[in-house]
Amino acid sequence: MNLDPNIVKILYILLIVPFALVMEGIRRKAVARMQNRIGPPITQPIYDILKLFQKKKSDTLAQENSFFKVVPFLTFCVAFSFFLFIPLSFISFKHDFIFLIYLLVLESALFVLAGFAGNNPYSAIASMRELILMVSYEMIFTIIILTLFVYEEVLMVSEFGAMFMLLKLPIAFICFIAVMAIEIRITPYDTAAAPTEVLEGVETEYSGKGLAFLHISDALKLTFFAVLFIYFFFGQFSLPWMLLFVPLAVVFFSFVQATTGRYRVDQTFKRLTFFLILILIEFVRIKFITW
């Protein structure tokens, strides 16, 4: 069956958000099964989002702040644009890896801004925590990407082609999991969104469409990290294989979430410093020792 490439591109763009929400549903279901619960159906996040879009916006003083209205949509746009970087045969945007890092930092920065615009002490605390951690984890993430690209001696994401990098760069793999836990806000490093400490964190004041956009961008980020996880450390597969492996990666993330508790913000920072040292050692190592 040969489809017109343009139709494939349109289908891809249209189906990213539902696919990401189903991945979020798989995460919820997998965590529930690991916790001895039944859990919601995997399509539940889609219903949640549809319901949120029907809701009215909250009557909060933060509505006077224009950032409060705009930032969730911007966050969604940035999270959506991650998917233009996935090098598949039919969708090829030629960008180098530095642009990818910029976009990831931008998403985190918008998330922080969303918290400060919320006019709520809890979201401000959550944003401050995110800022403190950003100093460390964005650096680690950048060095991980640098390590990968220096090792392969390429510049473009689409040119990256190496199978089973986790065997060649095991320390980078471990550091990637740690950074991934912060980026997609799951335990052990979900200090910025800890519900028992800072309520819902950044999302405390949001409701209706704003909350829906924030939730979608969370789901998109989860899916994107699952894709990166497969793409960088296991291999560059075609679309049907990706559709099979990405849910498996999400189940692995669920396993990490279900088997750990949450560290305090200062403990998280200490551990991130440790990971920073590890990845620096790895970065230097690939110059001298490789296998």
Added chain:
Amino acid sequence: MHDHTHTIPVGPQSPTMKEPMCIRVNLEGNYIKKAHVRMGYLHKGIENMLEGKSLIKCLYITEHICGICSYAHSACFTQAVERLYKIDAHKKAKYIRTIVAELERIHSHLLWFGFAMHEIGYDTMFQYGMREREYVLECFEKITGNRVIHAINKFGTVRYDFDKEKEGKFILDKLAKIEKIYPFYEKMARKNSVITSRMKEVGTISKSMAIKHCMVGPMARASGIKRDIRKDHPYEAYSEVDFELITETAGDSWARTMVRLREIVESIKIIKQLIKNMPEEPVPKFTKAGPLFMANVPEPKKTLTYGQVEAPRGEDFHFYKIEKGIVKKARIRTPTFQNIQVIETLLKGVEIGDIPVIISSFDPCFSCMERMIVVKDGKKEVLKEDEFRSKYC
């Protein structure tokens, strides 16, 4: 000079607390400069509710003081009435009561362990705690017919008989399951990096501080005080069983976790001994002509009485004035009331992320604790025991 602090309210509706309490926290950066606790969201007027009611009605009301230690409160009331009317409960009834009390302790500690793990984001352990607790609830259903409000106590006896072959075997089967999984919990609490790093040296209460604040129960035992009503003033069948008094010395949140976890094993040990030595003869049936309507029990000369029970959270103390089968005055002091006084001192200087850990380590139960004091004309008075009796009893 500009003040670099800001105040945020934690509670009354907060995922940190399962029951409403408001702590106004004065923050300097991420650290607490000052904490102000405000209560009074759950005042039920339970003492007022008891006054003027007959003993059997009060028995039903005391069952409903607390949802988690419902047995402890009714046992306390039953003990107070039995002490006043000099009723010696049947031996088998005492055994059954002790079994229910210890099952309640296991259930309460497992529930607490789950919530404490939930506070540090370990939701899987929370769900596992709930799974083990379900076995205990099944035991309750088998013995008392109810899962939460047991209603097993009657004056001088218990409501249902206990068959060693039927109920005894069932309970032993369920407890064996908890015993089998228990080493996993203890290993997690001792070895898991998240649990130890979040709980060790957080909310430390020294021994002198615990004595000063008259702390009770696992809170006091975690600070190294050997205080337990089951050992100090044995009631029911506790004088006939052999068990260890669990203490820790660190006094932090982790020590409290360990005390509660290790107490589960001791409770299982007690229940096994009781089922083994259970008397064969059936418990006497409770009739309406029995002690309830004072048909065959002489009216005592004294009117004041008290009950003292080691509830899962610590010493539960009830004080009553009973005249002609009617409760005239009631005073209930729950363990949380003793323990919660220290909370403002403990919260000073800690990171905001430690608030849930410290509060949950108290195992607070606000619904049974909240009291109201009416201060008339703003006067304060200090009374001696005789004056207090003549004026208020």
